[in-house]
Amino acid sequence: MMRALTYHGKKDVRVDTVPDPEIINPRDCIIKVTSTAICGSDLHLYDGVIPGVKTGDILGHEFMGEVVEIGAKSTLKKGQRVVVPFPISCGSCFFCSRQEFSCCDNSNPVEKQDASELLYGHAMSGIFGYSHLTGGYSGGQAEYVRIPFSDVGPIVVPDHLEDDKVLFLSDILPTGWMAAENAQIEPEDTVAVWGCGPVGLFAVQSAIVMGAARVIAIDEHPRRLELARQLGAEVINFKQTHVLEALMEMTGGIGVDCAIDAVGMEAHGMAPDNLLDMAKQKVGIGADRAHVLREVITAVRKAGRVSVPGVYGGLADKFPTGAFMEKGIQMRTGQTHVQRYMKDLLAKIEDGSLDTTFLISHHLPLEDAPKGYDNFLNNQNEWTKVVLKTDAAKAA
């Protein structure tokens, strides 16, 4: 038996004792988790706005640990220290061979694909701990995790880099990086990033590394804006400032070249469209709060580029089709193809060109995970990132 953070209902998660995982398929491995983080997208589950989460599901998709068991076709060895990417990918289908790992055809179990096919037209890859639409896999906020296709996903990390330096290779660092890449940044570009959560901040950092001339970060929490500023961004507090007007003025009336929506489906703020979306979301009809998505399309310059790493899961109306078409905007989206970026980003962590530890505000034992969820949601100014440690981490 093991301890694991499980879903019991809206804003109700608990650490329960549940059965250990086992090797099932030949390419599986089992890892003993040392560190695991709470992701901003876990808060969408916590808030009950992602469909297909069941009582007893183990959450968590940012985790790392030690390989303790291997299937016959795993290429890992017991004792190796690995970071696990959040999308589960087979490595050999059409999409994986194009490095579009989060589109993997073969990792979302067949019987789980029906609902996404109905909703999205196609089923996406499996994801650890993220609803039954993406497979219903047990997640990483646990002492042990079964890792399918362990010969494709996990990356072995060197012992001299402690967990906090490499843990975010599992999701938010590559997600911030791909967000910046999707904005197709050119030299002299001005990039605006909505949301200074972990992904937004890593997108700020990545945009600067990729050569953006200016990065403007938008949030309401002073502490998060301060972190963005320390990375080299200018900031706008949307509680105090008219964002659209400010962006136009700061860019000499042109608008930003690239706009990144690192907020997603639960936008805050009191704009009229958002209040209406909030009402619809409360009713539970799969409505996304798309305020930021509308704003990035309005804010970006003519023929500009929009990148959407923020999570949306359902439907939205009042999508500004006119602005989107008439202005000749390009938009790129998607769950991150984590496996594509891990090796390069690990090298950047090793040579010091990327730092991830500045983000972590709190370390908690796994047992205190519910407290972490509560504060990450309700005290966003101070709680910028929560890393959970298991007993295995203490022993190591």
Next chain:
Amino acid sequence: MNDRRDGTIAGLAGLGLAVGGAALAAYLSTRDNKRKKHPDDSPGYTMRQGTGAYDVTGRTVTIDKPRQELFAFFRDFQNLPKFMENLESVVPAGAEGRNIWKIKAPLGQTVDVETEIVREEDGELIAWRSVEGSDIDTEGRVKFRDAPGDRGTQVQLIIAYKPPAGELGRLAAKLFQREPSVQARHDLKRFKMLMETGEIATSARRREDTRAAQQENA
């Protein structure tokens, strides 16, 4: 409900096919179907309205493997239970091209159906049908064609069937999640997973939680 009827409903759906002989041919695809009722280039089973007593269902997946390899794997019917969830086994029945399909039925029962291969084109097509006098009248075919752009092979499974015991029977089958169109779709995707990755994805945490284990214990 007597035993035999019970078995028949699950059995029909389990095979994913049950049909009175010629119904299948009329629907197979546009190329096979030049009747005036079919208006465009799509497969006949995608029409909004059926035209007869038989339901026709079909599904295509693209599998990133050579056509000949997929054909050979499928042609060895003993491989089918590896991805067709409701098949317990398929064993040769003596005469060339004849097999006995053992189909899982509710309450741990099984139903046997003997089939014969009625048409075979190497690397391209296999069609089969239950032999005369079987309890269950079934028919189906699988087609293999090269996918464009080096994407492997398009595999199309086509099934024509008369809803078992009418609408009520189909509803019963659906309750067991063995409605043929759903089953065909799931089986084909499992086939793809098996051929492309060597295994079939499961999100179970323990072996006793897999679908296969739960079916056995049901």
